[in-house]
Amino acid sequence: MDLIYLTGIILFAALTLLIIKGCSRLGGDL
């Protein structure tokens, strides 16, 4: 059970990092 929740935490962080990448593609690199 712990493994599932730990994976969930890491998944949340990974998704947030993807949002950073998405934002930079919207024009944040300009």
Add this chain to the structure above:
Amino acid sequence: MNASIYFQLALFLAVLMLCAWPLGSYIANIMSGEGYRFVRLFKPAERWIYRLCGVDPEIEMGWKQYAFAVILFNLLGVLMVYALQRLQADLPFNPQAMAAVTPDSSFNTAISFVTNTNWQGYTGEATMSYLTQMLGLAVQNFFSAATGLAVVIAMIRGFARHSATTIGNFWVDFTRSVLYVLLPLALLIAVFFMGQGVIQNFDAYKTVTLIEPLTYTQPKLDAAGAPVVDAAGVAVQETLTTTTQTLPMGPVASQEAIKMVGTNGGGFFNANSAHPYENPTPLANFVQILAIFLIPAALCLTFGKMVGDARQGWAVLSAMTLIFVVMAFLANAAEMQANPALAGMGLDQTPNLSQSHLLQAGGNMEGKETRFGIVATSIFATVTTAASCGAVNGMHDSFTALGGMVPLWLIQLGEVVFGGVGSGLYGMLIFAILAVFIAGLMIGRTPEYLGKKIEAFDMKMVSLAILVGPFLVLVGTAIAVMVTDGKAGILNPGAHGFSEVLYAFSSAVNNNGSAFAGLSANTPFYNIMLAIAMWFGRFLIIVPVLAIAGSLARKKRLATTSGSLPTHGPLFVVLLIGCVIIVGALTYIPALALGPVIEHLSLHAGN
């Protein structure tokens, strides 16, 4: 309405402004690296922390690098708090031999404290060891507030700098926030609280003999701990008599101080600031609400100083204050009303001032501490939900339908009326950018704020930051009231039950943490759903905020001309308030109509 609300609000705001003014200037200097004598004493400690962590304080970060550092640091925080809860049974400082916290509750609580929400599905005194409270929860109270402070300083640099590619160094901003702002304030306030009677010890819980035996009724439980029901499905009640009471102990004052000044709100005890060991006197209560607003108010003045025009900070602070004052009056007016359901039963609810002590407060006293009364409870509720604190000194669930709608709506406005440490100001600056954009559309000029042209990328990020919250709240609430696991947690059926679910998701997404207490939320469903709401409600706003900071820092600063919209005067303050209220109103009024509005109409219709 009585004179007490005028007096208490006026005194509170006057003391708040007197304290916030110098603090705002101090934070601006600290975060700019300027030295005070007091700060120079701690510089070796600051340098030692950088050396230990391998941080070069001279190297600045672009917005993406800054955002990456924020996410990485907070991810590690979640893992740390999760591990502490799961391993607490085998760790020291656990005199009550608390068992390991369940995985889903640990998951929820870890994210809750890291995101500055401090939503508590558990009962503190019956769940957490002293080590978990101190090393896990109290530490995150500092770190989550410092994260917010660092992010808002990065955003202010975006406005203050021009033609720059960096917005600061997260590790430096974070370290300075903890070392020079949060720790000294928390220390001062903790010592003051101890003077007022807040406990601070590592003792085992004490069992004391009651002065007289207490007889009480509670639902009868079977061997598995489930309620026993009769043939009709009604819970069987049992009457018990006790002659003793267990008094929880612990290092409360140290956690209480940062709980308030860091706008965290997670109580050491389940009753939070209604507990006499957390909030023992009216003076302690006053300092608690002062501590909640202190840094958010000061940061507005920090903003003015860092962008080189103090009037800009006062304008934002004025908008926040005006919304807060109106909301405080509304909450108090609603709570001063007698309950029509009780009036229908022939109960006299008129204020009784004829005795030497007040026998009848004349309004809704359910769920309120008699030590604080209606006015101090209404102001506390408004402060704690205007800021993203979430500490409570009374039960919001027991407020009248309209009185309860005030804290609920304040949360839903996005926690921008003072708001959390850092998060309140960066949320309000997002609305300020929206306000100048709308003004630009009305007068046909390219929008500018503080000499920075607001362009397509900035507005995309503003839209993302504003829409994320309502999306998570409304979709989360909709899912919870549709699925079996969500409906199972609703203890009050009908409109009030809906309000409880709506409040839970509003509180989680906007990182407030207070609750309408009638929801049974310590279940895997709510623990997971609210954890998702808290994480993305926090970081899906921080990411666009930092993106805007990066974008603004790169721009040139335009000269102010006669065609520029002044953003320091009453017109802009009204425009800003309008944006906050209208966006909040348009987004949430349908949901509020299904909850508190129906409840109010139903109550007055005699149902």
